Amino acid sequence: MSFEPRIVAFLCNWCSYTGADLAGTARMRYPPNVVIIRVMCSGRVSPLLVMSALKQGADAVLICGCHIGDCHYTTGNWQTEKRIPLLRKALEMLGIDPRRVRLEWVSASEGARFVELIEEYVAEIRQLGPNPLTGAQDARTSPPSL
Amino acid sequence: MLEQVRRHCKEALDAKRLDLVYGVGNRKAGPAPRFFSTAEELDELVLAGKEPLVFTCRPSDRNVVDLVRERSPTAKLGIVARGCDERALFELAKRFQLSLDGIEIIGVACDQAQAEECRCPRPYPKNLAFGTPLDKPVDDPVLEKLQRLPLEERLAFWRYQLSKCVKCYGCRNACPMCFCKECQMEGELFVPRGAQPPEFPTFHFVQLIHLADRCIDCGECERACPMDIPLRLLKKSLRSEVRERFGYEAGVDPTTASPLGSIERGEPSHAE
Ligand code: SF4
Ligand code: SF4
Ligand code: FES
Numbered sequence: 001m002s003f004e005p006r007i008v009a010f011l012c013n014w015c016s017y018t019g020a021d022l023a024g025t026a027r028m029r030y031p032p033n034v035v036i037i038r039v040m041c042s043g044r045v046s047p048l049l050v051m052s053a054l055k056q057g058a059d060a061v062l063i064c065g066c067h068i069g070d071c072h073y074t075t076g077n078w079q080t081e082k083r084i085p086l087l088r089k090a091l092e093m094l095g096i097d098p099r100r101v102r103l104e105w106v107s108a109s110e111g112a113r114f115v116e117l118i119e120e121y122v123a124e125i126r127q128l129g130p131n132p133l134t135g136a137q138d139a140r141t142s143p144p145s146l
Numbered sequence: 147m148l149e150q151v152r153r154h155c156k157e158a159l160d161a162k163r164l165d166l167v168y169g170v171g172n173r174k175a176g177p178a179p180r181f182f183s184t185a186e187e188l189d190e191l192v193l194a195g196k197e198p199l200v201f202t203c204r205p206s207d208r209n210v211v212d213l214v215r216e217r218s219p220t221a222k223l224g225i226v227a228r229g230c231d232e233r234a235l236f237e238l239a240k241r242f243q244l245s246l247d248g249i250e251i252i253g254v255a256c257d258q259a260q261a262e263e264c265r266c267p268r269p270y271p272k273n274l275a276f277g278t279p280l281d282k283p284v285d286d287p288v289l290e291k292l293q294r295l296p297l298e299e300r301l302a303f304w305r306y307q308l309s310k311c312v313k314c315y316g317c318r319n320a321c322p323m324c325f326c327k328e329c330q331m332e333g334e335l336f337v338p339r340g341a342q343p344p345e346f347p348t349f350h351f352v353q354l355i356h357l358a359d360r361c362i363d364c365g366e367c368e369r370a371c372p373m374d375i376p377l378r379l380l381k382k383s384l385r386s387e388v389r390e391r392f393g394y395e396a397g398v399d400p401t402t403a404s405p406l407g408s409i410e411r412g413e414p415s416h417a418e
């Protein structure tokens with residue numbers, strides 16, 4: 001059986017969720033691999049929430065917010081933009097491919113862009129394979145050399 | 147240099163420029179932080195020892211400066227500080243954990259040998275009073291090796307390392323920058339309770355990510371760990387990421403606010 005990625009998408013209420021909604025009401029089709037979680041602002045997405053998703057079975061986590069300058073809480077997405085790259089670096093240092101976390105801006109009118117984004121991301125993660133944090137644990141007892 | 151520092155402190159006490167000095171004292175059991183209030187006591191002041199000074203202590207809500215202020219609100223306090231001590235002071239002050247009012251920082255530079263032993267990126271304070279600052283930073287060969295490992299091997303490395311954890315919370319308790327009253331490493335929201343070793347990598351990830359812009363790279367977490375987990379490698383790499391992206395290094399400057407906790411020039415609602 002081929003690998004089907006599971007992607008958790010945190011969408012901000014005001015732009016990105018509405019964008020995804022637009023894709024839905026316009027009956028556009030996109031891969032069913034995404035589980036959407038609506039948050040009030042992309043700035044709400046703590047790195048700990050992303051880690052929780054990765055631990056609970058997500059192969060990748062997508063975070064979408066309003067374009068810079070459009071955040072309904074003015075500076076929420078500025079903080080997101082600063083925070084997520086640090087999270088990706090932390091994952092990389094731990095040995096988890098940083099491509100498993102992605103930040104994108106999707107506005108309320110960009111239903112079609114949301115569909116494209118999901119298609120592209122699902123394809124990328126399908127290539128990348130399952131998230132090693134959720135697979136069977138590597139029961140190594142001797143220290144890998146450094 | 148030690149004699150110079152002692153003399154400086156003694157003179158300051160004599161002239162009543164300072165009422166109290168905080169620094170490392172030589173005890174039978176080894177060097178430990180203490181207060182000095184007389185010239186005789188200052189004969190026990192030392193500069194050796196890799197442990198940074200202690201300012202905050204868990205589970206107490208009060209830090210060292212609070213303790214002094216409780217007894218005498220106006221006492222003038224001198225602190226014999228190396229680079230790491232001063233970074234802790236600056237960063238704690240910026241984050242409203244203590245006030246630098248009435249405090250004189252008596253800064254001393256560490257020598258090459260000390261700096262190498264601590265793999266210290268900045269072995270001298272900003273308020274340098276004694277010693278010469280090293281001109282080139284000390285590299286961390288272990289970190290460079292870790293960065294060259296392919297992802298899978300790095301993951302295997304940390305799976306092994308972090309599986310040694312006995313969840314003693316020493317890394318958090320020893321960290322001068324871990325001052326939150328409620329700690330997510332304890333809360334069940336993110337870290338499942340009762341797991342031994344704690345869930346990989348969540349438990350350690352909480353501290354790592356929360357200290358990204360706060361870690362002053364003193365190495366206490368690693369020194370405190372009874373299981374010899376090289377925790378500082380992770381902290382170091384995040385600290386340098388913050389420096390590369392935002393030009394911010396925790397504790398180096400007493401006034402610049404962290405980019406993660408502030409609105410910067412050019413961002414909306416930044417007041418010019
Ligand atoms: S090196 Fe460790 S103990 Fe020191 S500030 Fe950073 S996280 Fe805390
Ligand atoms: S000091 Fe070491 S053993 Fe103790 S909780 Fe921290 S990582 Fe685990
Ligand atoms: S409300 Fe959309 S990113 Fe803040």
